[in-house]
Amino acid sequence: MSTFPFQNIAIIGLGLMGGSLALALRARGYTGILQGAGGSASDLGLARSAQGHGRAVFDEICEDPADLPLGAVDLLILAVPPAALSVYFALAAENLPAAAVVTDLASVKANNVAKGEALLGARYQSSHPLIGAEQHGFAAAHADLYRDYRCILCQGSVTDAEVDERLTGFWTALGAEVLHLDVATHDTALAATSHLPHLLAFAYLELLGAEPELALLAGGGLRDFSRIAASDPRLWADILWQNRAAVRARLARLQEGLGRLDGVLAGEDPAPLLASLSRGQQTRSRFRFPSS
Amino acid sequence: MSTFPFQNIAIIGLGLMGGSLALALRARGYTGILQGAGGSASDLGLARSAQGHGRAVFDEICEDPADLPLGAVDLLILAVPPAALSVYFALAAENLPAAAVVTDLASVKANNVAKGEALLGARYQSSHPLIGAEQHGFAAAHADLYRDYRCILCQGSVTDAEVDERLTGFWTALGAEVLHLDVATHDTALAATSHLPHLLAFAYLELLGAEPELALLAGGGLRDFSRIAASDPRLWADILWQNRAAVRARLARLQEGLGRLDGVLAGEDPAPLLASLSRGQQTRSRFRFPSS
Numbered sequence: 001m002s003t004f005p006f007q008n009i010a011i012i013g014l015g016l017m018g019g020s021l022a023l024a025l026r027a028r029g030y031t032g033i034l035q036g037a038g039g040s041a042s043d044l045g046l047a048r049s050a051q052g053h054g055r056a057v058f059d060e061i062c063e064d065p066a067d068l069p070l071g072a073v074d075l076l077i078l079a080v081p082p083a084a085l086s087v088y089f090a091l092a093a094e095n096l097p098a099a100a101v102v103t104d105l106a107s108v109k110a111n112n113v114a115k116g117e118a119l120l121g122a123r124y125q126s127s128h129p130l131i132g133a134e135q136h137g138f139a140a141a142h143a144d145l146y147r148d149y150r151c152i153l154c155q156g157s158v159t160d161a162e163v164d165e166r167l168t169g170f171w172t173a174l175g176a177e178v179l180h181l182d183v184a185t186h187d188t189a190l191a192a193t194s195h196l197p198h199l200l201a202f203a204y205l206e207l208l209g210a211e212p213e214l215a216l217l218a219g220g221g222l223r224d225f226s227r228i229a230a231s232d233p234r235l236w237a238d239i240l241w242q243n244r245a246a247v248r249a250r251l252a253r254l255q256e257g258l259g260r261l262d263g264v265l266a267g268e269d270p271a272p273l274l275a276s277l278s279r280g281q282q283t284r285s286r287f288r289f290p291s292s
Numbered sequence: 293m294s295t296f297p298f299q300n301i302a303i304i305g306l307g308l309m310g311g312s313l314a315l316a317l318r319a320r321g322y323t324g325i326l327q328g329a330g331g332s333a334s335d336l337g338l339a340r341s342a343q344g345h346g347r348a349v350f351d352e353i354c355e356d357p358a359d360l361p362l363g364a365v366d367l368l369i370l371a372v373p374p375a376a377l378s379v380y381f382a383l384a385a386e387n388l389p390a391a392a393v394v395t396d397l398a399s400v401k402a403n404n405v406a407k408g409e410a411l412l413g414a415r416y417q418s419s420h421p422l423i424g425a426e427q428h429g430f431a432a433a434h435a436d437l438y439r440d441y442r443c444i445l446c447q448g449s450v451t452d453a454e455v456d457e458r459l460t461g462f463w464t465a466l467g468a469e470v471l472h473l474d475v476a477t478h479d480t481a482l483a484a485t486s487h488l489p490h491l492l493a494f495a496y497l498e499l500l501g502a503e504p505e506l507a508l509l510a511g512g513g514l515r516d517f518s519r520i521a522a523s524d525p526r527l528w529a530d531i532l533w534q535n536r537a538a539v540r541a542r543l544a545r546l547q548e549g550l551g552r553l554d555g556v557l558a559g560e561d562p563a564p565l566l567a568s569l570s571r572g573q574q575t576r577s578r579f580r581f582p583s584s
Contacts, residue, residue: 130511150508179508192500193510197517199553200492202572207549208484209575216442216471216580218485219422223581224516225489230576233569237562240569244557251554255547257499261491262543265536270529277525277532280494283501284522288508289515 005169006075006101007032012065012088014039014047016133017105018079019141024174026052027143035073037062038080043138052143070095075170078104083238085112093119101163103127107190108242109183113156122160125167128152128186129176131290132194134230148291151176156183191246196254198236199247201229297461298367298393299324304357304380306331306339308425309397310371311433316466318344319435327365329354330372335430344435362387367462370396375530377404385411393455395419399482400534401475405448414452417459420444420478421468423582424486426522440583443468446475483538488546490528491539493521 009025011018014036022034036047036058050057062068065088070076076096078088085104092102102124106112109126116124129151133140151171153164168178181189205226208214240247264272301317303310306328314326328339328350342349354360357380362368368388370380377396384394394416398404401418408416421443425432443463445456460470473481497518500506532539556564 130509132511132513149511152509181509189506189509192503193506194513197496197514199569200496200550201517202569203549203553204489204492204546204572205575205579206568206572207545209571211484212578214481214485215578217422217444217473217481218579218581219424219441220582221424221520222485222489222579224519225493226576226579227516228513229569229572231573233566233573237566237569240557241562241565248554248557251550251557253499254496255550255554257495258492258543258547261495262540262547265532265540265543270533273533274525274529276498277491277494277521277529279501280496280498280521281523281525283497284518286504286507287497287510287514287518289510290512 003169004030004032004173005166008073009033009075009077010035010037010068010070010073011077011079012036012038012068013079014043014061014138015079016136016138016140016145017129017131018077019043019047019050019138020143020145021077021079021105021174022047022057023050023052023141023143024146026055026057028174029053030173033059033072035060035062035068037065037068039138046138046141050138065091068095070100071097073097074100076100076102078102080104081235081238082106082108082112082242086115089116089119089124092124099123101125101166103167105129107194108239109154109186111242113154113183117156117158122158123163125159125163126154126156126183127167127171128154128190129171132228134227136232146174146176149176150179150288152179152181152186154183154186155180187243188246191243191250195240195243195247196250198228198231199240199251200254201226202233202236205229295461296322296324296465297458300365301325301367301369302327302329302360302362302365303369303371304328304330304360305371306335306353306430307371308428308430308432308437309423310369311335311339311342311430312423312435312437313369313371313397313466314339314349315342315344315433315435316438318347318349320466321345322465325351325364327352327354327360329357329360331430338430338433342430357383360387362392363389365389366392368392368394370394372396373527373530374398374400374404374534378407381408381411381416384416391415393417393458395459397421399486400531401446401478403534405446405475409448409450414450415455417451417455418446418448418475419459419463420446420482421463424520424523426519428524438466438468441468442471442580444471444473444478446478447472448475479535480538483535483542487532487535487539488542490520490523491532491543492546493518494525494528497521
């Protein structure tokens, strides 16, 4: 079993990401203290009864994160939507011991990292496990979500080498391959690899909404293409809005590319179409996606 | 076990679609004669050794479809790419008994149905099982591909009620829910539910090709969004080219929609963004996708 560089962990946000993280910790042999707080009544009930490795996954569950006894916590994980992070940075600054480390799992970084660093300094370092699912809540949580994935650790304006080393050790023990990116590079890259695809999937399905007869006429292609459009619209509106500059820049390039392809389709020669599709297929073959 | 209204079936094209169809026929209890032809050396070898229900799946395999003994066949299934259909329509017209039925599985209909009807008349009726996978070849074939799906039967300019009834029975026995569409409606609908999503997935990945560092920075979202961009570029260039009028019309509407969303992202009010994503999510929830 792996060794975790933290032994008293609290997770705020017991939805899919936080709940799965808790289950994965126990599945990978974490034997330290684990507290949890925050979530719907269903999330809290399921978290209370969750078992892993023959024991309760959580040592303590609080409904309200403000009631979490944080005095001995050495790692606080904020598994909440990006829009909700600020309030928990403040809670952490007021209640955590000085040596405790704080991280989050959010998909968009710039605003939040600036706020987190302002309140917590270098003991806050942002994480982004490249994991996703369109489901919500602890009911959908499972330890295998944290399997065969990469986790980005984000370098903001302040970084502490020891905090970075401990978080690297934590994610490695949780099965991740850890990468380091500065905040701006993270947000630009994720606009391309996650945020704009979400916008496209939602936008594509929105356009089909006026033609209900199409609902019977799709196969597995559209199902997978649009899986991410089953995600929480509030979460994704928040992510897209926070990262709108990078998303718009990438969207402009896509619109140009689509315009070019439309020109090909309007012409007489299908060869450039085949060349484009072939390049797309080849590029995809170089991506290292999570296996499930 | 189901009753199949044909008892002497030949499949031309022993790739993923044709191979899976053969396996599914045996899995669903088809006990009649089954011949196959056409495919790579690997496809042919795997088809020759394929077993189902304790017997060889195929009674006879020919390398060259022209060598298939078609004199007693009552259903010929053309499981070849759309660009290859014409030559087999001619083969069928020359060699099949007058009462035999011919169908194909292609994803685009207009040109091909016109050609098929010109050579075969009403004994040809086009099918489109809404099934897909990005893999190729008999090696990827499995009976479960034909599970929990819909199959469109296409009405061209000539339709024979008895042929239609027998093909409806055939697909129903193969587990499909059968729908009927005229050729133009099929191609317009499939441009929206399949062809343009393929173009988008290929085009999106093509745009990422200049940034190899992104290959480590994608999660399950882009993996699923772009799964269809792992498909055969030649097949899809052919489909998109054959249906380019409908694809371009749909693409124009998408580009308008994306332009509107870009305007929202450029503005001060995120509410219309959330409204769009919510409509996209709601529309998706009304789709009936195959379950796997």
